[in-house]
Amino acid sequence: MAHTLARRNPALESHSNFGTMISQHGQEDRRVSTGSVPNTARSSPVERPAAVGRAQSVAALPTANGEVELPPGWEKRLTNTGRVFYINHTRRLTQWYPPTPEQMQLAVRNSPRPLSVALTSSPQQPTSPPPSSSPLSPSSSSYVKPTITSPAGNGRANGRPETSGTENLGDLPPKWEMRITGNGKAFFIDHNTKSTQWEDPRLLKKKQTAAAVVPYSRNYKIKYESFRNQLSHKKPENLPRMFEIPVRRNHIFEDSHRATMTCKNRDHLKARLWVKFEGEVGLDYGGVSREWFFLLSHEMFNPYYGLFEYAASDNYTLQINPDSGQCNEYHLQYFKFVGRILAMAIYHQRLIDGYFIRPMYKLLLEKKLVLGDMESVDTEFYNSVKYILDNDPEPLCLYFTASREFLGQVEEVELKPGGDSIEVVENNKREYIRLLMKWRFADRISKQMEQIKKGFNDVFPLKMLQVFDERELEYLLCGISEIDVKDWKKNSISTNGYTNESPPVVWFWKAVENFDNEMKARLLQFVTGTSRVPMNGFAELQGSNGPQKFCIKKLGEPTSLPRSHTCFNRIDLPPYKSYHELKEKLRLAIENCEGFEGVD
Structure with missing residues (x-):
């Protein structure tokens, strides 16, 4: 079966795609697709912030040992060639230069600081910060050990944390803990799996009980939620981080x-x-x-x-x-x-x-298995069996056998003991059809x-x-093979200066509508990592942190190709000047993409 992803085009090796890490001295690390980017855009491994122009002259304050003191959620790393780059885990971005003062202030301001523990199932358990990999957790570098309080304790200035009416739900499950962010919103820590979440696990437990009442509901969403809750409930303890x-x-x-x-x-x-x-x-x-x-x-x-x-x-x-x-x-x-x-x-x-x-x-x-299952598999075989069911089989001189071809040889296989001497007649034709289907779809591959x-x-x-x-x-x-562009468009957002009425966004959807289904699937794979759509359509598109809508972001120069962040279902679309230019650049990006490097 042929791959739908195209290999890298050597003729475009001087270009860069979304997430591509390219050194100012040459191609150090390559990622995703190829696309034209001006030299000024090559200062960032993933995304070039607006302040990049002055970032080269403004650096973060060094520590006593000369190292840059990074704000919460930032990390320093080296490329394969030894060049330093910096990762902003909060925004999932990388850059060559240290965080600017504005970025440092923003990181500190956006880092949620746990103020108190309103509820805990085991106060004697040592408290620890949520893992930095969790999308809802504060950075370990900014973690402040909370003060353990009783449910009636003063978690906020008004005397109580905002618990959304969960006070009467009883104790949290073992090794679970509730904390409050700086803005008073409660979140929950599962020390069993070292993960965090916004939703109260006691409410999830009640949902599991309610979902068990309707396990055979025809509503797919109810079935799916029940299934996911069961999986979550059966999740083993002490799993490795990855x-x-x-x-x-x-x-x-x-x-x-x-x-x-x-x-x-x-x-x-x-x-x-x-x-x-x-x-x-x-x-x-x-x-x-x-x-x-x-x-x-x-x-x-x-x-x-x-x-x-x-x-x-x-x-x-x-x-x-x-x-x-x-x-x-x-x-x-x-x-x-x-x-x-x-x-x-x-x-x-x-x-x-x-x-x-x-x-x-x-x-x-x-x-x-039923007879109708055959129709979608082998129409000719189905029609033959259907004829036997609707007519007298005796003139056909059939027996309880099936023909099997292997390496050019045809052999007869008995459908039941002594089947080669049992003729198919009106009284036993239903048994014959049942055994034939069982052999065709089950016995041969048991x-x-x-x-x-x-x-x-x-x-x-x-x-x-x-x-x-x-x-x-x-x-x-x-997922769903036929891509519904209307549903795709309905469950998308435009950011960073783009709106749904912006010409490049309008042209983008026009181009998608004019693509055949294969090209639509390849575009979807380019942006999200897969060519398939979830059961309930684009509304359930998953990102790195759960459900995440398809996003069109205004970013890049008109000379560059669109770039993609598959982890966030996002395409960076430069402000092209015409529909034909956009369609051609989009096609080039889709047909010359492969590989993951950088932070994505």
Whole structure:
């Protein structure tokens, strides 16, 4: 199966794309796509702030040892060539120069300072700051150890913290803690997983109880919320901060198999994924792992490995290759790996690029196969079976057997013991059709499907998915293939001087509407890391910190190409002068992008 991502165009190597780290002395570190950028824009690895013009002469105050004292949320690092650059973790940006005084003041002002602990389940537990990787947590460098108070204590100037009427919910779960930000808003710390969140875990627990009452609701959102709550409830304690997956792009299948299948503690697969492509300098805030699932799914379904095949010559949905053992002696181990990857994609809310036949989703959900399931898989086969059902089969001289072709040889397989001597007649034709479907979709691939299920259960119980039907499971894994531009546009925002009426924004959507579906999918993959849309459309598009709308930001010179931040679903669109110029630059950016380096 061909990749939808284009390789880098050597003719454009002098250009830079969104997030590209380019030295003033040459190309030190390259990232994402290619695109023309003037030299003045090359002072920043990711984004050039408005104050860059004077930043070179204004530096942060040095400490006694000569090092720059960085404000909360900032970090100093080195490139592969030893050049210093600075990371602003709060805004997910990098730059070559130290933070300016304005940036330092902004960092200190925006850093939430915990004032008190209003509620805690275990006051004897040592308090610790929320992890710096959490989007809601204050930086560790600005952490102030809070004063532990009783629920009636003075958490704010008016005598009580703002707890939104949660005082009567009882104690927090074990090792949970509530703190108050500088503006009086409560947030909650889970010391089990070293994570923070705005929502009260006691309310989440009540939601789980309520959701259990309607596990088979036809409302997908209710099903999905119930499922996510169950996963959250079953999250193991003492998970590592991340699960690292080092891979080479040209060996992504083998390296991914090695990383995930040699994991001794299967619970670690539930930790935050940290994908590292060899030779690429980057921090995975979500965009890299999304691309990893996208590219890995291409390889898993590649006919080279012999694991899957197309259902029919005119149908490009995938089914398990019943003869996979003849193609690869390790095929069962690989199918278990496929099961783990599919489960990890669902658990981490990522999408794969590939669609299975409907019966496969039903087999995963342990649902009964019906005749209508055949129609979408093999129309010719379906019509033949439908004819038998609607007519007298005796003139056809059929027996309880099925034809199987392998390596150019056709052999007959009995559908039941002694089937080669049992003729199909009016009284037994329904049994014949049932056994034929069972053989066609289940019996031939029973060993492979068993391994996929085992791999699934290594991550979370497969039975948890039975709340969904087969179509919803497909959406859960693959998203929506047909891209609705109206929905995309409706769930987007324009920033940094752009509005929905700004000419470049209007031209952008005009260009998208004129793209064919493949180009739309490639644009979506360029900006978000995947070509698929979540089940409920663009309103549920995920960023590094949860749901995040597609964003068009005014940034860059008209001579440069658009750039993308996949972790934040954002495209930086320069103020082009015409529709044709915008469309051409957008096309070049999409067709010449690959790789993750820098902070994204």
